[in-house]
Amino acid sequence: MKATDTLLERAHAAAAFAKKLGADEARVSVSKSRGVDIEYRDGKLEKVQERSRRGLSIELFVDGRYAAMSTNDLRTEAVERFTADALAMTRLLEPDPFRCLPEPQRYLGRADIDLDAFDPSQARVTGEQRLELAATLEARVRELSADLNVVSITTGVSDDAGSGARIHTNGFEGAREGTHFSRSASVTVKEADGRRPVGSAYTGRRHQADLGSLETIAQDAVARARAQLGAGKLQTGRYTLVVDRRSVPRLLGAFLAPLSGGALQQKRSLWEGKLGARIASKLLTLRDDPHRVRGMGSALWDGDGFATHPRLLLEDGVLCTYLIDDYYARKMGVIPTGGSTHNLAWGLGTKDQAALIADVGEGVFIERFLGGNSNETTGEISVGCAGRIIRGGRLEEPVSEVNLAGHFGQLWEALVAVGNDPDPNSSASSPTCVFEGVQLSGV
Amino acid sequence: MSTLSEGLEYFARFGVDDVLIRAALSRALSRGGDFAELYFEHRVAHDVGLEDGAVNRAFLHVSLGVGVRVISGDQTGYAYTEDLESTSVCEAAATAAVIAAGAAREVTVAFAVGSRPDRYPVRRAFDEVGLAEKMPILSLIDARARSADARVIKVRVSYADSDGAFLLADSEGRLAFDRQPMARLAVGCTAEQNGRRETNHHNFAGRAGFEFFTARRMEEAADEAVRRTLFLFDATVGPAGEMPVVLAAGSSGILLHEAIGHGMEADFNRKGVSVYSDKLGKVIARPDITIVDDGTRQNCRGAINIDDEGNEGQRTVLVKDGVLETYMHDRISAKHYGVAPTGNGRRESFRDPPLPRMRNTYMMPGPVPPEDIIKSVQRGIYAETFTNGQVMIGAGDFTFYIKTGFLIEDGKLTRPIKDTNIIGNGPQCLERVDLVGNDFAFDEGGWTCGKDGQSVPVSLGMPTVRVSAITVGGVNAE
Numbered sequence: 001m002k003a004t005d006t007l008l009e010r011a012h013a014a015a016a017f018a019k020k021l022g023a024d025e026a027r028v029s030v031s032k033s034r035g036v037d038i039e040y041r042d043g044k045l046e047k048v049q050e051r052s053r054r055g056l057s058i059e060l061f062v063d064g065r066y067a068a069m070s071t072n073d074l075r076t077e078a079v080e081r082f083t084a085d086a087l088a089m090t091r092l093l094e095p096d097p098f099r100c101l102p103e104p105q106r107y108l109g110r111a112d113i114d115l116d117a118f119d120p121s122q123a124r125v126t127g128e129q130r131l132e133l134a135a136t137l138e139a140r141v142r143e144l145s146a147d148l149n150v151v152s153i154t155t156g157v158s159d160d161a162g163s164g165a166r167i168h169t170n171g172f173e174g175a176r177e178g179t180h181f182s183r184s185a186s187v188t189v190k191e192a193d194g195r196r197p198v199g200s201a202y203t204g205r206r207h208q209a210d211l212g213s214l215e216t217i218a219q220d221a222v223a224r225a226r227a228q229l230g231a232g233k234l235q236t237g238r239y240t241l242v243v244d245r246r247s248v249p250r251l252l253g254a255f256l257a258p259l260s261g262g263a264l265q266q267k268r269s270l271w272e273g274k275l276g277a278r279i280a281s282k283l284l285t286l287r288d289d290p291h292r293v294r295g296m297g298s299a300l301w302d303g304d305g306f307a308t309h310p311r312l313l314l315e316d317g318v319l320c321t322y323l324i325d326d327y328y329a330r331k332m333g334v335i336p337t338g339g340s341t342h343n344l345a346w347g348l349g350t351k352d353q354a355a356l357i358a359d360v361g362e363g364v365f366i367e368r369f370l371g372g373n374s375n376e377t378t379g380e381i382s383v384g385c386a387g388r389i390i391r392g393g394r395l396e397e398p399v400s401e402v403n404l405a406g407h408f409g410q411l412w413e414a415l416v417a418v419g420n421d422p423d424p425n426s427s428a429s430s431p432t433c434v435f436e437g438v439q440l441s442g443v
Numbered sequence: 444m445s446t447l448s449e450g451l452e453y454f455a456r457f458g459v460d461d462v463l464i465r466a467a468l469s470r471a472l473s474r475g476g477d478f479a480e481l482y483f484e485h486r487v488a489h490d491v492g493l494e495d496g497a498v499n500r501a502f503l504h505v506s507l508g509v510g511v512r513v514i515s516g517d518q519t520g521y522a523y524t525e526d527l528e529s530t531s532v533c534e535a536a537a538t539a540a541v542i543a544a545g546a547a548r549e550v551t552v553a554f555a556v557g558s559r560p561d562r563y564p565v566r567r568a569f570d571e572v573g574l575a576e577k578m579p580i581l582s583l584i585d586a587r588a589r590s591a592d593a594r595v596i597k598v599r600v601s602y603a604d605s606d607g608a609f610l611l612a613d614s615e616g617r618l619a620f621d622r623q624p625m626a627r628l629a630v631g632c633t634a635e636q637n638g639r640r641e642t643n644h645h646n647f648a649g650r651a652g653f654e655f656f657t658a659r660r661m662e663e664a665a666d667e668a669v670r671r672t673l674f675l676f677d678a679t680v681g682p683a684g685e686m687p688v689v690l691a692a693g694s695s696g697i698l699l700h701e702a703i704g705h706g707m708e709a710d711f712n713r714k715g716v717s718v719y720s721d722k723l724g725k726v727i728a729r730p731d732i733t734i735v736d737d738g739t740r741q742n743c744r745g746a747i748n749i750d751d752e753g754n755e756g757q758r759t760v761l762v763k764d765g766v767l768e769t770y771m772h773d774r775i776s777a778k779h780y781g782v783a784p785t786g787n788g789r790r791e792s793f794r795d796p797p798l799p800r801m802r803n804t805y806m807m808p809g810p811v812p813p814e815d816i817i818k819s820v821q822r823g824i825y826a827e828t829f830t831n832g833q834v835m836i837g838a839g840d841f842t843f844y845i846k847t848g849f850l851i852e853d854g855k856l857t858r859p860i861k862d863t864n865i866i867g868n869g870p871q872c873l874e875r876v877d878l879v880g881n882d883f884a885f886d887e888g889g890w891t892c893g894k895d896g897q898s899v900p901v902s903l904g905m906p907t908v909r910v911s912a913i914t915v916g917g918v919n920a921e
Contacts, residue, residue, distance in 0.1 A: 047796070188716040197838040198835065268597070371864065375642070380680055384842035403683075403915075404916070
């Protein structure tokens with residue numbers, strides 16, 4: 001019997017109980033996961049943390065009304081009592097004619113692909129192995145930063161295995177298992193003026209064998225610390241920006257958020273009425289790729305149980321779809337498009353980051369963002385950042401305490417180049433991006 | 444107030460007793476270690492939501508588990524289980540024990556309960572209040588916000604209550620118990636004017652029972668959400684560049700939280716990674732500046748009777764008359780520095796080991812009338828409401844996002860501004876706080892602080908202050 005069979009059984013039992021109590025329909029999710037994190041600092045183990053989580057959640061549809069319950073107390077009598085409590089709440093609420101399970105035909109057409117999300121080697125990872133990896137990584141970071149005034153080096157190693165099952169009482173059933181591995185390093189360096197910038201790097205994958213090498217992480221972390229030393233301030237003005245692939249999701253997230261059904265139906269979306277219109281530079285082509293083998297965000301079904309399919313979000317800057325889930329589609333009286341994205345695939349350029357920087361000649365390289373926010377109703381964005389001056393096509397002195405501001409629609413209109421270097425450590429898979437004429441504040 | 448039986452009685456329904464506690468603590472120290480601790484937690488929370496005029500969604504969340512921590516020197520072993528059967532708890536204890544490598548220690552201490560203040564007396568506990576009583580709160584706010592102005596087109600209201608209980612037992616014989624309620628109300632509003640739309644929010648939170656939801660708070664939640672939304676129609680993004688910034692009394696305490704608060708959490712200093720690591724006892728601000736982190740304010744969101752290591756939540760003066768007096772400590776850092784704990788050891792839940800965390804952080808009022816502070820600025824901005832902030836502890840760079848404010852020109856508030864981030868360097872910014880107002884306000888907002896992936900509720904307070912120069916992240920005309 002597969003591990004997920006027990007979870008499915010539990011989900012069916014919870015749904016049957018809810019129906020016995022009088023629920024018309026129910027949606028139940030059951031999950032279980034176990035993982036270990038270790039943190040190694042300055043030559044010794046700092047922290048070992050084991051996580052073993054489980055949970056059950058049940059959504060109830062009764063007489064056109066809706067409530068939900070979630071618990072990690074899975075004793076049968078406890079689950080039954082909480083379900084009864086939630087059911088009692090449901091009966092008191094005002095009706096919501098749009099709350100119901102999706103049309104069952106939406107569940108059909110599930111792709112027959114092995115996403116290969118589960119690496120069985122996770123079960124064989126020992127505490128000694130984690131410790132050795134973390135110690136080796138720490139030692140290598142220390143070696144590479146020997147010429148710097150290092151105050152502290154921390155490395156991390158973690159792995160997780162999880163499984164989940166979901167059923168809807170009108171015919172949906174799904175179960176999946178997955179693993180996740182990561183390695184990280186950060187090095188803090190002290191400067192003469194007391195500032196202590198940190199360089200950090202990370203790799204994360206579903207399969208252990210796919211992880212970036214320790215050498216790459218060590219080099220990346222040290223290079224990022226080194227690059228910040230002696231950071232000065234930037235003159236306020238408009239600049240051409242080269243944004244590091246690791247930081248692009250911060251700008252993309254603000255841009256995509258107003259595509260959601262919730263934002264549209266609640267009339268707080270900048271993108272209302274823009275379907276089929278060009279809302280970004282012709283260089284922006286984004287596809288959702290839910291079936292990427294070993295992909296971090298891969299899934300054969302989405303949050304509503306809809307079978308997932310690869311699809312275009314933007315093509316040459318033209319908006320191809322909103323992200324409307326079943327509930328908000330009913331409220332809006334439109335056909336649902338699926339409320340989530342999984343792994344992004346970009347229309348890539350042909351150049352790597354160094355070549356893009358050389359092409360730009362004069363500008364600012366944005367290495368990271370800090371804080372900030374955006375307004376999804378109107379498009380304003382204002383976010384802290386730091387990076388390096390680009391002069392003569394090369395990275396020169398670092399700058400910090402910089403802020404980027406503008407309108408995220410106009411920002412993505414001003415995209416003038418896309419790299420050929422999608423980030424393998426994130427489901428956003430962002431390449432380096434170049435934007436022209438962006439307002440930066442400094443002194 | 445607290446008796447030995449109170450906590451054990453509460454958790455007895457889950458099969459927790461003295462025998463289980465001793466067995467698990469002994470197992471936790473089965474490989475030696477300096478200290479072991481069990482943190483049992485039970486939390487029941489309700490969320491109720493209104494959208495498009497109907498209270499039509501409700502959620503019940505139940506969480507139960509125990510975290511086991513073993514400390515050996517500065518090293519921590521941590522494991523948790525969501526199953527309180529003795530065998531599972533002992534297994535988690537054995538996992539946490541791997542951090543140590545020595546001879547087993549038997550736990551034979553007699554358990555004793557310390558004193559516990561009563562900073563959030565509850566008049567009506569949430570488990571005595573049914574959904575039917577909660578629903579009208581949302582409907583009333585919705586009706587008030589909708590009728591306040593014809594431009595309002597959407598109102599969303601969310602009600603949340605939570606009742607948490609924890610029992611802590613450690614190898615030094617400490618037994619501590621607390622119940623920590625939380626009430627929260629949030630209102631979102633979208634309005635339309637001449638085809639243009641704007642959205643804004645307002646929220647309140649406090650450690651209190653159902654009595655928190657007073658008519659005054661309900662009215663103010665609706666009125667403020669509407670006012671803050673309509674304000675945006677007249678506002679534009681602020682200017683770009685370095686200039687003086689006046690922070691309004693109240694929620695601008697976010698400046699302290701981000702710019703300096705995190706840097707004063709002792710774990711970062713113990714590791715040498717904070718910009719304040721070698722500043723203890725040194726002058727870090729002007730002599731009229733005193734900054735406090737306080738767990739004692741009655742019914743305040745950041746109040747704690749005891750922290751999550753069993754130490755009393757206190758009023759800790761971080762900066763006194765401009766001098767850095769102390770960091771905020773948890774058990775590990777207090778031991779490292781050889782000082783008494785400050786009651787800042789907090790955790791999100793039984794799934795996480797405690798860390799030094801802020802509670803209710805504020806600056807004491809100073810001598811200057813707030814209107815004089817505004818008058819003192821030739822050209823700058825006045826920041827009134829905020830949404831979020833962040834800091835890089837080592838480099839000291841921090842940000843906070845201004846949702847609403849004004850331009851200051853020739854000592855007067857002029858053009859309304861919105862959606863403008865501020866970025867600065869923490870220690871430098873504190874040095875540049877050069878005028879402190881004689882007004883003061885605590886903010887009742889539902890602030891949540893994140894660190895190491897753990898979220899905890901916090902509060903803020905501030906008099907009006909002037910920062911002589913800081914980078915304002917707006918937009919200048921091309």
